Amino acid sequence: MTTIGIGIVGGGYMGKAHSVAMQAVGAVFNTLLRPKMEMICARSPISAEQYRSAFGFARATDNWSILVNDPKVEAVVIASPQSTHREIACAALTLGKPVFCEKPLGSSLEDSQAMVSIAEQTGITNMVGFNYIRTPASQFARQLIADGTIGRVTYFRGEHTEDFYADPNSPASWRANGDANGTMGDLAPHMINGALALIGPIDSLIAEVETVHKTRPGKTGAEPVTNDDQAQMMCRFENGAMGHLFFSRVATGRKMGYAYEISGTKGAIRFDQEDQNALWLYTMDGPPAQQGFKKILTGPAHPDYEPFCQGPGHGTGYQDQIIIEARDFLSAIETGKPVWPTFRDGMEVNRIIAAAQRSSNEKLWVSVDTK
Amino acid sequence: MTTIGIGIVGGGYMGKAHSVAMQAVGAVFNTLLRPKMEMICARSPISAEQYRSAFGFARATDNWSILVNDPKVEAVVIASPQSTHREIACAALTLGKPVFCEKPLGSSLEDSQAMVSIAEQTGITNMVGFNYIRTPASQFARQLIADGTIGRVTYFRGEHTEDFYADPNSPASWRANGDANGTMGDLAPHMINGALALIGPIDSLIAEVETVHKTRPGKTGAEPVTNDDQAQMMCRFENGAMGHLFFSRVATGRKMGYAYEISGTKGAIRFDQEDQNALWLYTMDGPPAQQGFKKILTGPAHPDYEPFCQGPGHGTGYQDQIIIEARDFLSAIETGKPVWPTFRDGMEVNRIIAAAQRSSNEKLWVSVDTK
Amino acid sequence: MTTIGIGIVGGGYMGKAHSVAMQAVGAVFNTLLRPKMEMICARSPISAEQYRSAFGFARATDNWSILVNDPKVEAVVIASPQSTHREIACAALTLGKPVFCEKPLGSSLEDSQAMVSIAEQTGITNMVGFNYIRTPASQFARQLIADGTIGRVTYFRGEHTEDFYADPNSPASWRANGDANGTMGDLAPHMINGALALIGPIDSLIAEVETVHKTRPGKTGAEPVTNDDQAQMMCRFENGAMGHLFFSRVATGRKMGYAYEISGTKGAIRFDQEDQNALWLYTMDGPPAQQGFKKILTGPAHPDYEPFCQGPGHGTGYQDQIIIEARDFLSAIETGKPVWPTFRDGMEVNRIIAAAQRSSNEKLWVSVDTK
């Protein structure tokens, strides 16, 4: 058992999630490589010091370059804003340091392409964090599709819907501006990744991206909202399946609507992250009178489940997903074997987002003749 | 209490449903006008006589014209194939006889327009049968939207999905040919009507209609399938709401997937006909810690419920929907007041279907650059 | 196809339900024997005439004896208060007329025993109406247990819970007095019948019957409540299974809580009448990763379903249960074959109720030492 020095850039929501995960992963999974909490980077010296103390790092900085170049930092986790991903990741990879980067990979397709380019040139371990696909239930769904249990997929419907901005009276804030903070920047990447991971590459699409609430109350009256609230696309997968994806931050009542339904020629699958320990499976086997959707509770028989201190039905929380990511990242570094998803997988998500934006800008709809 | 002579054209699935409903409606709702089962029409003299005896009609015929022209037949229910609707309805209306016509109204937009034209010229009671929208739960949903409980609607997702043709090994049959028997002809009308009834007119759309299984096993090998298995459309409602509709007869595991989700600025609604006695309602009222989707079981407090011999939670079956239609049809005849939905409402459904076919024939998709 | 003259005693809730069912049964099931609505009996001449007109009977009376003795009344449906069941049923059976009696059979075990005695002496068709057990889902549950799908039953939990009297401020009324109107008289019979039908005879039990709200608001202040609000029993079935039954009219939030859970050595079953078209089945078959409760939607593959104008997933309403009872009653009269459940089955329910009352009167509880 050896140790590896970890540096985390960003101390906010995801920075904390990854810090907790790195602290726990050794005891949970008994990994060979044990993380050593070397340095955390945040916006100001004060906040950096607070995170250091709270999360148990040895040192703190407000300069990501110091972190990346520190000799004791042997691997870098990027949990800072999208716009910073490219620069930090490229610097770390160039120094030969493995990088785990939060989703979405880049703030543009071009950024992502640059990151993939360096990652593949250097051959250094690179991974992108789409945590929701890591639940035992969703990993089991991938397995069921891969082994043919539901036959050939004919339809996929996915959504990532939340309601944190559903109330039109919710005030304008940083959320109301910047592509990265809109629904396509913030929520869509998770389910686009899910669609690609479950069904495969997307060939073509037609999309609509919309700002539902054009203004929101600001300090001195109504302020314009300059990014998107919801978006949908119809798509066609390379394997011929028809698809529909929907993303929204104004989906009233939805708290964690990362959900999908998959129809195949021999069965069907349903999943909703709001009940993340259940996968619903229908198969055409057996007598017709006994056919129905089966609610399977994830347990030791399912992928990525057993190492937790958990019997069947005990439940997987958000943090558990991040710990699984930490395990896979450490394991890839140690063994040199490929990890999933790589920067290339992250880049594919940016490609779909770019195509959807392009499609939405064209106006291709058929008007319904109302004569 | 007076009686009205009823003639029903068609003795199959829906003919039986309407016969049972007409027999029961008087006792259930204590209607003033009581139906008298005068005549049934079916394809052959033998089947007509069988239906007559089983359903309790006075006379039988294999000629719809005899039925329509019979002086004791005072109102006509059309439950025969789509291609016959126009001719029968126009004949009956011209004779001044009220007409209840099964969905979809016509087999083409042109047919429907002709039927509406005569119906509106003559001013005779005309009604079209979209039974699923008649459940107390869906009527309550309409009420909640109309009274503003969920605010302005921002997104609507509807589907009508079943799986009776999901297995690619299901043999070719009458189902495999003829537009009327495809998904757009058979299932889509229900949910398009639902969307219009719940949200309002549709302005524009973009659609895709697909035959998933191009051939099916026939008696002498694979036979071509010439109608559609599934279809989807993105649409924009007149009131600005974004929408998505999906229809499928190959949706594995779905038995009666007439289902919708509606997001509004103050709340949300969910419904699934597979649990047709429940309406799920979310509102932003009250303390955040107590917000959630409420599963409301329909009962006497809901529209169209009380007249049944039923306390709360007792359940509404398929036949109950048809009985409600019978009540409304009889009541409109008796009072001369307008009924819902009229032929005009039925024609709007045909208009959307026509636009969707048109859109699907154009190829407007954006290819995802896979370089 | 011949007809049979039907007389119904009682025009209230259940009298209406049976009237509607008798009118519909011929068309729904194409029965050989067709009911003819001969006479209805109600408390006063005025109400009797109103029911006659609304439900479509030929004649009306306020004297059950006239109805029972009328030569055109060939079979009698008893839907009047419990206290009248014995006298009416015995008179009809003695005249050789088949009797369908609403649950519970008698207002006491003694009453029921007398009714069974005459029924079995005369050999005339006799049936008791426990409608909830007649849903396709519950009939399918019986079948699954009988054919060994879930193995030997080890535990049964049943309840019949509603909340119409949950609010302590609900006023005193006829519901507040009389054993027949309490929970043990009104709700318990359904689930006791269910337990016996699903699992078999009960050997021993220990029970508690309780009036939760000792007074309710009356016209001139608080009035005493003299019957029971809720009751529970632990029981032991003859086949060794452990059981628990719960009945309540103060079960807040419950609208039609006729529900059960059954554990067996090879599987398990769950049912809730609030979603009466679904039966949940778990079996130990297949790979552990694919085990889970299956939500089976009742359809043509299930018992008592097909004759309805219904495809799979279309739903069974309350009235449908009553129509199935009408079919079985008519069919037994016509064929002379035994019907289920007979008066003897109804008497077994009274036996359990009597034992539960006896047990509740003894005080056998173990005090928890609170030192």
Added chain:
Amino acid sequence: MTTIGIGIVGGGYMGKAHSVAMQAVGAVFNTLLRPKMEMICARSPISAEQYRSAFGFARATDNWSILVNDPKVEAVVIASPQSTHREIACAALTLGKPVFCEKPLGSSLEDSQAMVSIAEQTGITNMVGFNYIRTPASQFARQLIADGTIGRVTYFRGEHTEDFYADPNSPASWRANGDANGTMGDLAPHMINGALALIGPIDSLIAEVETVHKTRPGKTGAEPVTNDDQAQMMCRFENGAMGHLFFSRVATGRKMGYAYEISGTKGAIRFDQEDQNALWLYTMDGPPAQQGFKKILTGPAHPDYEPFCQGPGHGTGYQDQIIIEARDFLSAIETGKPVWPTFRDGMEVNRIIAAAQRSSNEKLWVSVDTK
């Protein structure tokens, strides 16, 4: 921020759970007191060393007395078999060291009374681990009852059911012998604690404890099972509520059936640990047409939720419950304020178990007269 040396006795399932929790709690909750992983004790030197290395402890031992007496061990977590709890806890408390003891507190009521006695004499922080009651959902249920949201409780039904021993062909093992390994020793304590925590003290009860499968396959044929498979009790709470509790390890299909239903005079609550992020709440407020059970997804508005790196709907896993326990234990040590649940709360659970065993040994059932 200071540190506290932690010693954990037991390296199995729960020992691992507490080790992971202690490692994570500082980063998750930013506790003032930070645990230092000093020593772990297991059955043999070899296994102790393995756990030490995997979980990150400084030292290992196979003698709990060495651990308890080690000066660097400042607080003790007991995760060893029930039979050892009394001796270890008393030794640690006598040395003035805070103790967190896994449930059930003692292997007998006498053991528990001795532990409470020393805990209360010394005044040292003492806590018992009933983790399931620590979910945000169950803590919220306690809050809703306490603040009167559902009025006076009239009925409580609780169960802890699993199916790990449902198959009668599951082989005899350590599970088949020893009271501690039976359902009353292993599963019942969780839900008895839940009932006491939610509703309050239990006054009296009547119970039945049963070995369903009397033998199980052993290495040389059928071997006797000497402990219990399932048990139920009817009980009466001090506040007048009627109750029923059920425990089973042979409840086919149940993976984590820690579940309860609570009826009150103003509302009702339902919970099932198999969907542990949802609390179902019914209240009598508002228009009747809008009443129904609300599915509330736990989030930042709920107790014990916010400190996780989690937005609403993100989910709470098993390990999260243990981390909350760790936080409360550390916080009580630091502040000297009382913690919940204490040894006294644990002792109450043993008292109910003892009374249930006593009741089951008496035979108080009423035989159903089958004449």
